[in-house]
Amino acid sequence: MRRRGSNFLTAAMLCAAGFAAAPAPAGAADAGPSKPTEWREAFSPDGTITRVKIPRQAEAAPSRTDEQAAAAADVIPIQNSGPSDSRFDMVIVGDGYTASEMGLLRQHAQSKWDEISTTAPWDKYRQNINVWLVNVVSNQSGVDNDPTEGVNRDTALDMGFFCGGIERLLCLSEPKAQAYAAQAPGVDAIVAVGHTTKYGGAGYPSLATVAGGNEHSGRIAIHELGHSVGGLADEYxxxxxxxxxxxxxxxxxxxxxxxxxxxxxxxxxxxxxxxxxxxxxxxxxxxxxxxxxxxxxxxxxxxxxxxxxxxxxxxxxxxxxxxxxxxxxxxxxx
Structure with missing residues (x-):
């Protein structure tokens, strides 16, 4: 079944169209007409959140090769509670995990779901949620700019730190992540985990990114799900x-x-x-x-x-x- 996933991604793309156009805090600097910008949320280890303006990331549509790789990806049920047309479907995708590291991706995905599912009100519905893991295979292990800026890796979703010059801002190719997530039976929320232990993450209209191997990064996903699932505004x-x-x-x-x-x-x-x-x-x-x-x-x-x-x-x-x-x-x- 692809219908619910397709509807979710269509809505996410419509949301993305308005995301960069949202009113910016007065006095915020603009990169100018020749350098389109967009807003992202940056997260500090002490729990504080700030909204930062960065150069708009070039995100070309997935290539034919990307689409073929996404279509061939295995979808693993971390938790299958029933038919997608009567359940909430959460999809977890990974980046920077090679074919030999799918077991580690499963561990990181399970850890993030365990943290999300013990937080109210997710805990109330835990037994009625499907959690799907899409085994996204990358050519190289890790993510860009980890541990330092200038380190580049060949990964499926182009995930990396220092997005827009912000060290802990962990960006990726949203269209590629969406293409992989759409392989799940249903898509009501997307969390992308990166193969890194460095604290960080980012919020997109359709998904959240988090450091898969960092035990404190799960709170980033829970905050971002407040936006993408609950339609909540920031309160900072x-x-x-x-x-x-x-x-x-x-x-x-x-x-x-x-x-x-x-x-x-x-x-x-x-x-x-x-x-x-x-x-x-x-x-x-x-x-x-x-x-x-x-x-x-x-x-x-x-x-x-x-x-x-x-x-x-x-x-x-x-x-x-x-x-x-x-x-x-x-x-x-x-």
Whole structure:
């Protein structure tokens, strides 16, 4: 079955078209008309997140050879909970793993899924999610610019650090990653793991990249899934910036200082600490926009989702699952 994967990737490409066009924080430098730019999220080991502007990466469509390699890739079920048309399908692809390192790729993929699946609200639906591993075989082991800038390797997805000059920004060819992910029976989310122990990752409209061999990088994927699955906005901000637009569509940011957008949650204790209210700053802007809590996973990697984020993720994951009671493998009455 390819239908759900195709629909997901089509939506991701439409999202990508608007990603670079999103309003930028006031005062951000532009590379100029001759050098198109795009935004990426950069992650520090201390959990802080920043949005950085980098030269737009040249991402040609996969070649015929790439397409043939993707079509020939083995798809391994890390967890198969049922038919894709009634389950949430997460797809993990790898880069920088040679044919003899597929066992290591499986270990890294399993480790990332284990971390994701113990985080709320993924833990609630763990038994109702399919997790597919696409065995992406690279010609050389490792990723570009690891351990230092200037190291180049021949890999299937062109993954590498120092993306746009940012050391821990781990970029790849999104179209190539999508081509491999589309081989899975269904695609509702994509995580790309790189063969490296160096901390890093990046967020794309359709996927997240993480260092496969780094035990702390899984939080990057969980944050990015907040965007690609839950439709959540970032809750951090750039100092001395003012939000220029109207009411945003994301559920966790608002221009209303009373927080009426999440009125039913106001005053309730939230897992990331404190109570739900209206805190100024979010969606990369310091002023003129408000977030539900002081800190959450959409602001800092060392925090859980707040109540608003949990509700959005719960709805998004649960909407893909039918025929079972959440958190169980038992059939529900029809």
């Amino acid at each position: 901000f750039t100092p001395d910036t003012t939000y220029p637009g109207g009411e945003p569509g994301e559920p966790n940011v608002t221009t209303d200082p009373s927080g009426s957008k999440w009125a039913s949650y106001l005053g309730q204790s939230t897992p990331d600490g404190g109570a739900i209210g209206a805190h100024e700053g979010g969606s990369q802007y310091e002023r003129g926009i408000y977030r539900p809590s002081q800190d959450s996973l959409m602001r800092s990697l060392d925090k859980p989702f707040n109540l608003i984020g949990l509700a959005a993720m719960d709805q998004a994951i649960g909407s893909k699952i039918s025929g079972v009671a959440p958190g169980t493998s038992e059939q529900t009455p029809r």
